[in-house]
Amino acid sequence: MSEEKTSTRLTGAQLMQLVAQEKQKAEELTQRINSFQSFKSELRAAKDALSEIEKSKKGEKILVNLGAGIYVEASIEENTQAISSLSGKIFKTKKIKDLDKTIENKIKNLDKTIATVAEEQSKAVSRLNQLESVIAAGRQHMAEQAAKKN
Numbered sequence: 001m002s003e004e005k006t007s008t009r010l011t012g013a014q015l016m017q018l019v020a021q022e023k024q025k026a027e028e029l030t031q032r033i034n035s036f037q038s039f040k041s042e043l044r045a046a047k048d049a050l051s052e053i054e055k056s057k058k059g060e061k062i063l064v065n066l067g068a069g070i071y072v073e074a075s076i077e078e079n080t081q082a083i084s085s086l087s088g089k090i091f092k093t094k095k096i097k098d099l100d101k102t103i104e105n106k107i108k109n110l111d112k113t114i115a116t117v118a119e120e121q122s123k124a125v126s127r128l129n130q131l132e133s134v135i136a137a138g139r140q141h142m143a144e145q146a147a148k149k150n
Contacts, residue, residue, distance in 0.1 A: 010140065012135070015131060015135050015138070016135070017130045018131050019099065019128060019132065019135070021126060022124050022127050022128040024125040024127075025124045026121055026125055026128060029117055029118075029120055029121035029124060030121060032117050033055060033114055033117050034116060036110050036113060036114050036117070037114065039110065040107060040110045040111075043103050043106055043107050043110070045098060045109070046103060047103045047104070047107075050082060050096050050099060050100060050103075051100075053076065053079055053082070053096065054079055055079075055097050056076045056079050057076065057079070058074065058078070058079060058141065059075055059076065059077075060076045061073055061074070061075050061076075062074055062075075062076060070073055079096075080095060080096055080110060081093050081094060081095055082094065082096055082099055083098060085103075093122060122123060132140075
């Protein structure tokens with residue numbers, strides 16, 4: 001069984017439009033990866049903080065980061081549980097060990113998602129490189145044709 005070759009003719013404008021689309025797609029995928037990496041860092045920071053709280057003694061004073069360089073001093077009253085947001089303004093007290101497992105699972109899922117998106121990004125960059133090669137070959141061909149006429 002032989003493979004049939006098919007050919008498609010595209011104008012320069014169509015090629016440039018495809019390049020623009022692939023660039024946009026690659027940029028969007030980069031933004032998604034960065035967003036996932038940022039969330040992953042946040043999860044790791046929470047995991048580390050829970051670990052430190054678990055090691056702390058009841059009554060020990062700690063600094064709690066509120067963000068934007070603002071901290072408050074607080075005392076540890078409970079070092080085996082923490083309050084977790086379920087959604088919106090719904091909270092639940094959970095054991096730190098359970099939260100640690102939940103965070104680890106979220107990190108593993110993020111790693112899988114990042115790998116999938118990175119693969120999509122790699123394919124988009126590959127298509128972009130192919131399109132740019134076609135455009136460069138077309139420009140070279142046109143330059144050669146112009147040189148022959150002169």
